[in-house]
Amino acid sequence: MRKALLLTTLAVVLASGTALADTSAKRIALSNNYAGNSWRQAMLTSWDTITKPAVEKGIVAAADAFTTAENQATEQAAQIQNLILQGYDAIVINAASPTALNGAVKEACDAGIVVVSFDGIVTEPCAWRIAVDFAAMGKAEIDYLKEALPGGGKLLEIRGLAGVFVDDEISKGIHEGVAENPQFEIVGSVHGDWAQDVAQKAVAGILPSLPEDIVGVVTQGGDGYGAAQAFAAAGRPTPLIIMGNRQDELAWWKQQKDASGYKTMSVSIAPGVSTLAFWVAQQILDGQDVPKDLVVPFLRIDQDGLEAALETTPSGGVANVEYTLEDAQKVIAAAK
Template identity: 60%
Template sequence: MSKFLKYAALLVGCTALATPALADEGPAKGDTSGKVIALANNYAGNSWRQAMLRDWEKVVAEAKEKGLVKDAPSYTTAENSVTDQAQQIQNLILQGVDAIVLDAASPTALNGSVKQACDSGIVVVSFDQIVTEDCAYRIATDNKSMGVTEVNYLADRLGGKGTLLEVRGLAGGAIDADIHAGVVETMQKYPGLKIAGEARGDWTQTVAQKEVSGILPTLPEIDGVITQGGDGFGTAQAFLNAGRKLPIIIMGNRYDEVTFWQQQRDKDGFETMSISSAPGMVQMGFWVAQQVLAGKEVPKQITIPLLELHQKDLDYWVKHTPEGGVTTASYPLDWTVQAIDALQAGKPLPEVPLVE
């Protein structure tokens, strides 16, 4: 297994592209030593968000050691509240921060606050759950493709016929809506597949277990489960505790999910796949903010691929997923700059180094 992820292509809006002649390659050298970059996070109640916050701490420590920022505090609202996060952004405007890296509670409801930040001269970089406000930079995965990939995988495994359960994520955000849209669109290709029920797992094992346990008595035999990450292990526990046959459950790159997958594979040949974004993408958000402050021209829309795990490489991924954490990749400054330059030139992304 290579220590790099090979990403063949990057999706980016055509309006975001610049020609090489209009953009300087390499890192911008403007002085950012006195700048403050704040993380505004809407939720921390699952392992992905906890891993993301740890990745933020790592990149901030590195940047401060190199004298690239003055400070980079993180702020998290308690309950995925749009109102609380809007107030959070207002507070950061009043504090006079230079940039905000934003994981948003809503793609649209925060646009007014984001526009006020931009109008105050603050660089706003949204990532993961992005906003639609034009002044913000956006770093996201192709979340719709996650739903497409999962349905195609289950259709292939089940021969195009079977009964499915869909476990959805946190309501109100762009990620859940995009993944679900991919599911709905792709299901139309397979008339032999039927979604018999839906539960809200909120990307959290405990919530998924509770909600799936609640709906299981109303469902027929389930052949496959569509998930969104952070909910696969809890879903599996719900089936096992109910004495139900374990269906093909898509996993979401969390430690408890990949270790359960490995254990069930060794026990009775259980086979599935796993897919999710990498929490390390927050590091790219930080470096994009720092580089914009330093004077680099950066596309407003950057879409990075999802990280897929497959049966043949399962032992490697279990070994390289931290206990209690999430399988991830690293997005250091040099890689971020190379990716920006590749975008400007219309070229594929460079290989992404894995976290060892």
């Protein structure tokens, strides 16, 4: 009876043209190029939160995470080559560079390994990409400022990690927004590495050379609280600082809102995008037809949603969304 049922099921699958795959023996690795800020730490935590139960349930055999010691494309390329040698079936990558890893990615693809890049994506055609429209995210900051500060004014830009695709794209969107709104002018730019302590030092270093009438600070995430601390330490008025969904930023914003009605907005990619990349890799290994390019929205918090976001964001963490298999299937279906 059982044999007959299995044969019937197989006949139905073959007749429908659908591949029946089993990923329980498949091993997926995460290659991460940097872990030096709260967003990356939250990203790694989300990966563990979702992948460990998947391993325990036998959905995949392993979902191991590896982070390079330095944010160097050469080091990450060597890491990917090592993962190829270790025989992983899929490699999920948050890449140090969109192009510098392409050789290692192609080696993985040629070895029959599925490669899914996210956040920091790669341009090698054999890989899959899960991207946020980071340029649109940067432009959204200027769109907010033109409503909040209709008179315009001078802006300070805090960028992320130099040379990384995400940093370039967000900055591109910010500058496009300023070009369309010439009432604003970027009078200074520093790299904050998406970390509040680095951003605080960088802003403190440039403030003496900037005019007194800075009206806004455009950011990339993880730098808003550091910027606020630098302005306060310098005894300068606090401008409108765009936040990046970190708990310390949201807590500071709430304090200022309660004290003086301070208004701003907060925007970033959810660290849990790593979990979407995991499920996408699992679905590809399962034989599903997945488009090479998938897009997910950025996570935005406005004034009226501040308290709710802060309540669900752990101390030292980042406002987040983690993805289920069903979420991944919906993203895949939407891209077709």
